[in-house]
Amino acid sequence: MRPARALIDLAALRHNYRLARTRHGASALAVVKANAYGHGAVRCARALAGEADGFAVAFLDEALELRAAGITAPILLLEGVFDALELADAVRHELWVVVHHEAQLRMIETTPLAMPLHIWLKVNSGMNRAGFVGADVAAAWQRLQASGKVREITLMTHFARADEPQVVSTAEQLECFEAATQGLAGTRSLANSAAILGWPRAHRDWARPGILLYGADPMPGEANGLQPVMTLESAVMAVREIEAGDALGYGGRFVAERRTRVGLVAMGYADGYPRSVPDGTPVAIDGQPGRLIGRASMDMLTVDLTDLPAAGIGSRVELWGRQVPVNRVATAAGTIAYELLCNVKRVRFSYQD
Numbered sequence: 001m002r003p004a005r006a007l008i009d010l011a012a013l014r015h016n017y018r019l020a021r022t023r024h025g026a027s028a029l030a031v032v033k034a035n036a037y038g039h040g041a042v043r044c045a046r047a048l049a050g051e052a053d054g055f056a057v058a059f060l061d062e063a064l065e066l067r068a069a070g071i072t073a074p075i076l077l078l079e080g081v082f083d084a085l086e087l088a089d090a091v092r093h094e095l096w097v098v099v100h101h102e103a104q105l106r107m108i109e110t111t112p113l114a115m116p117l118h119i120w121l122k123v124n125s126g127m128n129r130a131g132f133v134g135a136d137v138a139a140a141w142q143r144l145q146a147s148g149k150v151r152e153i154t155l156m157t158h159f160a161r162a163d164e165p166q167v168v169s170t171a172e173q174l175e176c177f178e179a180a181t182q183g184l185a186g187t188r189s190l191a192n193s194a195a196i197l198g199w200p201r202a203h204r205d206w207a208r209p210g211i212l213l214y215g216a217d218p219m220p221g222e223a224n225g226l227q228p229v230m231t232l233e234s235a236v237m238a239v240r241e242i243e244a245g246d247a248l249g250y251g252g253r254f255v256a257e258r259r260t261r262v263g264l265v266a267m268g269y270a271d272g273y274p275r276s277v278p279d280g281t282p283v284a285i286d287g288q289p290g291r292l293i294g295r296a297s298m299d300m301l302t303v304d305l306t307d308l309p310a311a312g313i314g315s316r317v318e319l320w321g322r323q324v325p326v327n328r329v330a331t332a333a334g335t336i337a338y339e340l341l342c343n344v345k346r347v348r349f350s351y352q353d
């Protein structure tokens, strides 16, 4: 069997959830959108079901998958609904719904609903992507109350740069949120992962941890005690020696400076390993630090075994996980851990609990 697989450590997921909740000091919605950042939404939600205060997903279908799997905890739709039919479904499945723009507000006003909703009213405090601004926030809050279709309103906002502790923009967003929501009744939710760890001033009634649940620290360099949840691994399936001057792989990008033992690994960009990483990107080979050489191709990639004489066919290769932080590979690829984790596919998933 092809040895490429993603090992998912559900105990680590629970550890990270507890850490988020403790650091934040109030309730926390576990963000499991995008198939739990590539980890498997149903398996992750089940692993957290005993203790998570609720879950957050991007849109209705993601929530329905969890409901169908028996998840009964609250589930928030972070993008809200797209039409009146979805709104009716959201009511039927007791989902919590974000309202972030005028059309969604009108939908609530004009659609007959079987039961009142718990609405999360989104404030644009400076990210300028979604949400109501300034005096529109109070106006939207009033209209929701007046609609008679709302049993509870949570006021929320989202930070653009909470992972950069030095910049002033998060403090400005906080002020903007406070000004726009002053005097409005309702619980508050501000903190994503980075704000849970780095912005105690943003802690309110509900946190929304995403990436930190999966153990990829949004502020690497601090000792936050997160445990990586996914280990992406495979094995060496063939070994060859190339001579100094020989080129390796597509484009001949890597040219050997000395006699080089090359390990061929069953993992490629079709599995979600990024093609954009350079020669020298870290891997772990039988637990030893190693490096990628040559371009990653669709199904295979190549690693340097020259200084690892004991390694050979069958040697275990970790692409990221406990030994190789996914953040290091993301940096090498010019992206963020979120994107790498979400993109893992085709490999076998194996869950440990």
Ligand SMILES: *Cc1c(COP(=O)(O)O)cnc(C)c1O
Residues within 6 Å of the ligand: 031, 033, 078, 158, 191, 192, 193, 194, 208, 209, 210, 211, 212, 218
């Ligand atoms: C995805 C998302 C989160 C989680 O963000 P992380 O950086 O992964 O913690 C929180 N809130 C909203 C609105 C989101 O869309």
